[in-house]
Amino acid sequence: QSVLTQPPSVSAAPGQKVTISCSGSSFNIGLNYVSWYQHLPGTAPKLLIYDNDKRPSGIPDRFSGSTSGASATLGITGLQTGDEADYYCGTWDSSLSAGVFGGGTKLTVL
Amino acid sequence: QITLKESGPTLVKPTQTLTLTCNFSGFSLSPSGEAVGWIRQPPGKALEWLALIYWDDDQRYNPSLRSRLIITKDTTKDQVVLTMTNMDPMDTGTYYCAHASQLLRYAFDIWGQGTLVTVSS
Numbered sequence: 001q002s003v004l005t006q007p008p009s010v011s012a013a014p015g016q017k018v019t020i021s022c023s024g025s026s027f028n029i030g031l032n033y034v035s036w037y038q039h040l041p042g043t044a045p046k047l048l049i050y051d052n053d054k055r056p057s058g059i060p061d062r063f064s065g066s067t068s069g070a071s072a073t074l075g076i077t078g079l080q081t082g083d084e085a086d087y088y089c090g091t092w093d094s095s096l097s098a099g100v101f102g103g104g105t106k107l108t109v110l
Numbered sequence: 111q112i113t114l115k116e117s118g119p120t121l122v123k124p125t126q127t128l129t130l131t132c133n134f135s136g137f138s139l140s141p142s143g144e145a146v147g148w149i150r151q152p153p154g155k156a157l158e159w160l161a162l163i164y165w166d167d168d169q170r171y172n173p174s175l176r177s178r179l180i181i182t183k184d185t186t187k188d189q190v191v192l193t194m195t196n197m198d199p200m201d202t203g204t205y206y207c208a209h210a211s212q213l214l215r216y217a218f219d220i221w222g223q224g225t226l227v228t229v230s231s
Contacts, residue, residue, distance in 0.1 A: 002156060033215040033216075033217070035215070035217035035218070037157070037218070039157070044206060044221035044222060044223055044224060045149075045157065045206070045208075045218070045221055046221075047214075047217055047218060047219045047220075050214045050215055050217035050219070051214065051215045051217070054214075056214070056219055088156065088157050090157075090159070090217070090218070092216070096172075096173050097170060097173075098159060098162075098170050098171060098172050098173060099147065099159035099162060099170070100159055101149075101156060101157045101158065101159055102156070103156045104156040104157065
C-alpha cells in the first residue's frame with residue numbers, strides 16, 4: 001500500500017491530453033516538493049518533473065506538473081505512442097522522514 | 111556527465127545479507143548538496159524508496175525496512191554501498207541507485223541501469 005495514491009491506469013488517443021493524479025497528505029505533498037518519473041519496461045526511470053512543476057533540460061513542454069494542497073497532477077499533451085509507460089509521483093514524507101513513491105499509473109495510448 | 115552503475119550478486123539465498131555497490135562518476139559526494147539513493151522494484155510492482163545518503167553522511171531509511179538496511183559512502187572511491195540483511199524471496203526485484211541534488215530539490219535526476227536480484231534457495 002503506497003503512501004501516495006495514483007490511479008492504476010489511464011488511457012487516451014494519440015494527440016490528446018491526459019492527466020495523472022497523485023494524492024497524498026499534509027505530511028508529504030502538502031509540505032514537500034513533488035517529482036514525476038516515466039518508467040519504460042527494462043529501462044531506468046526518467047525524471048520528468050521536479051520541484052512540483054519544473055522540467056529538467058531535455059524534457060519537452062508537453063509534460064507539465066502542478067500541485068494543489070495535498071495532491072499533485074502530471075499532464076501530458078500531444079500524446080504519442082512512445083509515451084506509453086508507467087508514471088510515478090514521488091516526494092518526501094516529513095512524518096516518515098523518508099522518500100515515498102506512488103503506486104504508479106500505466107498510460108496506454110490507444 | 112553523471113553516470114551510476116549498480117553491482118552485486120544476482121542470486122542470494124533466504125536469510126543471507128545482500129551487499130550492493132553503486133559506482134558513480136560525474137559528481138562527488140564531498141561537496142554540499144549531493145546525495146545518492148537506492149530504489150527497488152519487485153516484479154510487476156511499484157517503485158519502492160529504500161534509502162538515501164547525503165554529502166554530509168546524513169542517512170535516511172524506509173521505516174518499514176529500517177532495521178535491515180545500512181547505506182554508506184566512500185568518497186575516495188566514488189561509491190555508495192547498500193547492505194540489506196535477512197533477505198527474503200519478497201525482496202526479489204530490480205535495485206536502482208540514483209543521483210539527487212539540492213539543485214533539483216532532491217529528485218532523482220540520473221539513475222543507474224538497475225541490477226536484478228533474485229532471492230531463492
